[in-house]
Amino acid sequence: MIQRIAIIGLGTMGPGMAARLARGGLQVAAYDVAPVAIERARSMLGVADSVLDALGIAPPQAGVGTVRFTDDLGDAVSGADLIIENVPENISVKADVYRAIDSLIASDTIVASDTSGIPITKLQEHISHPERMVGMHWSNPPHIIPMIEVIAGEKTAPQTVTTIRDLIRSIGLLPVVVKKDVPGFVENRVLYALLREAVDLVERGVIDPEDLDTCVSWGIGYKIAVIGPMALLDMAGLDIYKSVSSFLNADLSNRDDVAPMVLEKTNASKFGIKSGEGMFSYTPEQTKALQGERARKLVAVRRILEGRG
Ligand SMILES: NC(=O)c1ccc[n+]([C@@H]2O[C@H](COP(=O)([O-])OP(=O)(O)OC[C@H]3O[C@@H](n4cnc5c(N)ncnc54)[C@H](O)[C@@H]3O)[C@@H](O)[C@H]2O)c1
Numbered sequence: 001m002i003q004r005i006a007i008i009g010l011g012t013m014g015p016g017m018a019a020r021l022a023r024g025g026l027q028v029a030a031y032d033v034a035p036v037a038i039e040r041a042r043s044m045l046g047v048a049d050s051v052l053d054a055l056g057i058a059p060p061q062a063g064v065g066t067v068r069f070t071d072d073l074g075d076a077v078s079g080a081d082l083i084i085e086n087v088p089e090n091i092s093v094k095a096d097v098y099r100a101i102d103s104l105i106a107s108d109t110i111v112a113s114d115t116s117g118i119p120i121t122k123l124q125e126h127i128s129h130p131e132r133m134v135g136m137h138w139s140n141p142p143h144i145i146p147m148i149e150v151i152a153g154e155k156t157a158p159q160t161v162t163t164i165r166d167l168i169r170s171i172g173l174l175p176v177v178v179k180k181d182v183p184g185f186v187e188n189r190v191l192y193a194l195l196r197e198a199v200d201l202v203e204r205g206v207i208d209p210e211d212l213d214t215c216v217s218w219g220i221g222y223k224i225a226v227i228g229p230m231a232l233l234d235m236a237g238l239d240i241y242k243s244v245s246s247f248l249n250a251d252l253s254n255r256d257d258v259a260p261m262v263l264e265k266t267n268a269s270k271f272g273i274k275s276g277e278g279m280f281s282y283t284p285e286q287t288k289a290l291q292g293e294r295a296r297k298l299v300a301v302r303r304i305l306e307g308r309g
């Protein structure tokens with residue numbers, strides 16, 4: 001049974017994951033190579049906890065778990081039943097972490113990666129017990145979004161998948177087991193299909209960025225939270241989908257490289273909220289207000305969707 005979890009990497013995703021797992025009654029050790037990331041994560045726990053309160057997520061009867069921060073990798077993974085690797089999306093950075101923990105952990109300790117889309121089969125090449133490695137792909141913000149993809153690589157033992165799926169369920173989250181280890185898994189394949197078309201439409205001047213967001217959020221997004229794509233096909237009618245897709249599919253963006261607009265911005269260090277400018281501009285005050293407003297709205301929508309409005 002999983003009780004002790006180590007999170008390696010406390011950037012965008014780590015702090016919310018730590019807070020959510022502790023709320024599920026688990027004992028979390030949180031580690032990062034960067035002291036500044038540890039301090040930032042520590043300061044974010046309270047905010048995440050108040051969002052979990054607003055969501056009405058109660059700890060189990062045995063009580064709430066704990067989050068302890070450490071700057072020592074050996075200390076973080078010592079005695080852990082599960083390690084969640086959450087470092088940047090780069091195979092060699094992730095492989096360094098697997099090599100570093102290999103001799104520090106028991107052969108049956110599960111090592112999960114929060115990779116956004118690197119096939120688990122590739123990551124398994126860098127660990128001595130590949131049968132205990134699994135993909136555990138959270139969605140951002142991880143303390144609010146309940147769905148987590150679980151992905152087996154070619155060498156993952158079925159029991160490893162079952163253990164992680166059951167753990168996710170046991171703390172009230174929603175596991176989705178992906179049946180094939182395809183790049184991007186399912187969530188990001190769907191999201192990146194949408195983002196490729198959205199960027200292309202803005203880049204070609206078909207629509208302004210603000211209007212693109214209004215169109216997608218109020219036209220598609222709002223609806224799809226209630227009626228998933230497969231159900232939507234039935235609602236629209238497969239005959240309609242057949243007619244429209246017969247001419248539209250051929251006209252959709254099929255670019256297989258990164259769009260020039262994205263390269264231009266990233267080359268100028270315009271990464272979005274984290275750098276103050278991306279598709280839009282953000283002052284620190286606006287960022288703080290936006291994050292609060294988004295958390296409030298996501299909490300409200302989730303409560304309604306769960307029938308707890
Ligand atoms: N950002 C998202 O929306 C999102 C969503 C789901 C999954 N993911 C995936 O989660 C992983 C982490 O993403 P993120 O956005 O939190 O990244 P991030 O860049 O915000 O944070 C990564 C953290 O890892 C730390 N780090 C780097 N090397 C390390 C090492 N050797 N040991 C310990 N810590 C180390 C960095 O100091 C940093 O704090 C990636 O694989 C990413 O693709 C990201």
Ligand SMILES: Cc1ncc(CO)c(C(=O)O)c1O
Nearest residue numbers: 115116117138139140141188
């Ligand atoms: C753009 C983008 N890319 C990856 C992920 C998750 O892997 C997300 C997300 O969770 O929101 C994302 O927005």
